[in-house]
Amino acid sequence: MDEPKRKLVVLLCMHRSGSSLTANILHKLGMSLGPFELIAAAPSNPYGHFESIPFHSLNRRIQEWAYGFADDVPDDPRVLARFLQERAAWPTDRALPEEWVDEAERITRVLIESGPVSGFKDPRTVLVWPFWRKVFERIENVQIVAASLLRSPHEIAMSLCTRSRGNMPYWNALDVVGVHLDRMKVVADEQAATSHVVRFGTASFWDDTKQLAEACGLPWNDAIVRSVYDPSCVHHQPAAVAHASQVTLNALGSDAWADVDTAANAERLAADARKYESTTHSQLTSTRNELGKTIVQLRQAEHAFNEANAQVNEQGLKCVLMEREVTATQQALAESEKGFQLARTCLEQTEKHLARVMETLVSNQERRVQAEQMLAHTQGVLAFTEQALAESQRRVADAHDHQERLLTSFQQTYQTAQADHDQDRRRWQADRARAEEVRQADRARGEEVHNQLVELQETMVRKEQQLVRSLEREEKRWLENVALRRRIDKFESNALIGVAVKGRRQIKQFWLRLRHTGPNGEPRSTRVDRPM
Known part of the structure; x- marks a missing residue:
């Protein structure tokens, strides 16, 4: 068995037509208005409007897009004239924003899910019905119940004029009511199968509301309805007027207002006319009083302005x-x-010069360290050379001693074997020749070592001369640094430049203290942040 369709009740109405009371009755009988915030109560509607803010806000945007105004009646005479002339014809020369349709579908689905019978009302819905028809076409398995809420155009016009304190013309209000009723008739003809009429201000209002509730599946309860209905909120009585809106009302309401007594109708129209005239006259008197007060205030302001102007001239x-x-x-x-x-500029130039001097000082100190390292290396080479020379001299002495021993041994052998040793004579000569060769070789080696020693001594002398020149240059640079230090002290004594120079020097010295490792990777034996 198919699940019964949910019902969505759309209350089509004009402003001030009893729509809030009808929505309140249906809501008390069980119709859901959705999980939305409702428009708060006002003096003109002390029990509330029963309008969901999302539907109200969206309808205002659509009505302004379609007709150029968002409120009840256009304030601009040109917009009102165009609205009445076109009879609220739906614009077809521009496309409706698709995001509005998506927004309407979303809030409608939320409303439908809030209960088996749900609904919303807003007086602008009947004017923007083509938009909502497009939205309802997207939603399936929902029965749309269109209810036309009718009220005498004269009552609506008087209510609008009274609420505006006489600022809204009566016949303009009637013309706007006529446009609403025309649009309502179009929707009623379109939704003939599910369309209902509720005639407010007539003897049929009670029965019409009951039939609408039963058609929506809401259980009727007289006690609940009577607790909601407050006759004191109805301030105007129905009356027939010679206007096109009256003809449309009779066609929609099945001539429910056609049996009004002519004399009583004329008397009611006259009383309402006097009431409207009194309201307008009261508004005019109040405006005149305010205008008089404004003129007095303007004159006082003019006098004050003149005095202020004199003061301004003086000022x-x-x-x-x-x-x-x-x-x-x-x-x-x-x-x-x-x-x-x-x-x-002078400070910047001084800082640049100071930076160059500091760089030169650091470079000189690094060169001095390198010179010290080179001198230490040269001294090591000299010590090694001296050791080699001593070793060579020792070897020459050993060779000489060995030669002397060989010569002594040879002489002894010669003395003992001279007589009988002719063969050994040649051997002795050969040994002597070899000894002579050894002596010559030792002498050549000694001369070579001597030459190397001479060269090493010359190199040592040259290195010592270079060291002396380096020390002289260091002393010259030290004197330059002392003179520069005096100039820096002179700058530091200045109140403006001294602070900057001292700060830069402290930063530079802090950086130099971090450079504690020498070029060879070993810790320095002396600091490089100050002269030696």
Whole structure:
């Protein structure tokens, strides 16, 4: 068995047509208005409007897009004339924003899910019905119940005029009501199968509301309805007027207002006309009083303005004098700025020169360390050379001793075997020749070692001369640094430049203290942040 369709009740109405009361009755009988915030109550509707804010806000945007106004009646005469002339014809020359259709579908689905019978009302819905028809076409398995809420055009016009305190013309209100009723008739003809009529202000209102509730599946309860209905909120009585809206009303309401007594109708129209005239006259009197007060205030303001103008002129003279003083002050300030810029330029040049001097000092100290390392290396080479020379001399002495021993041994052998040793004579000569060769070789080696020693001594002398020149250059640079230090101290004694120079020097010294490792990777034996 198919699940019964949910019902969505759309209350089509004009402003001030009893729609809030009808929505309140249906809501008390069980119709859901959705999980939305409702428009708050007002003096003209003390029990509330029973309009969901999302539907109300969206309808205002659509009505302004379609017809150029969002409120009950256009304030601009040109917009009102165009609205009445076109009879609220739906614009077809421009496309409706698709995001509005998506928004309407979303809030409608939320409303439908809030209960088996749900609904919403807004007086603008009947004017923007083509939009909502497009939205309802997207939603399936929902029965749309269109209810036309009718009220006498004269009552609606009087209610609108009373609420506006006489600012809204009566016949303009009637014309707008006629447009609403025309649009309502179009929707009623379109939704003939599910269309219902509720005639407010007539004897049929009770029965019409009951039939609408039963058609929506809401259980009727007289006690609940009577607790909601407050006759004291109805301030106007129905009356027939000679207007096109009256004809449309009779066609929609099945001539429910056609049996009005002519004399009583004329008397009611006259009473309402007097009431409207009284309201308008009261508004005019109030406006005149306010205008008189405004004129008096304007004259007082004019007098105060004249006095203020005199004070302004006096202040203007003072301003001229002050401007002159300001001009002189600005000139003095400009001169001060020039002096400051000049001092700043001098400070920048001094800082650059100081940076170059500091770099030169660091470079000289690094060169001095390198020279010390080179001198230490040279001394090591010299010590090694001296050791080699001593070893060579020792070897020459050993060779000489060995030669002497060989010669002594040979002489002894010669003395003992001279007589009988002719063969050994040649051996002795050969040994002597070999000994001579050894002596010559030792002598050549000694000369070579001597030459190397001479060269090493010359190299040592040259290195010592280079060291002396390096020390002289270091002493010269030290004197230059002392002179530069005196100049820096002179700058530091200045109140403006001294602070900058001292700060830069402290930063530089802090950085130099971090450079504690020498070029060879070993810790320095001396600091490089100050001269030796």
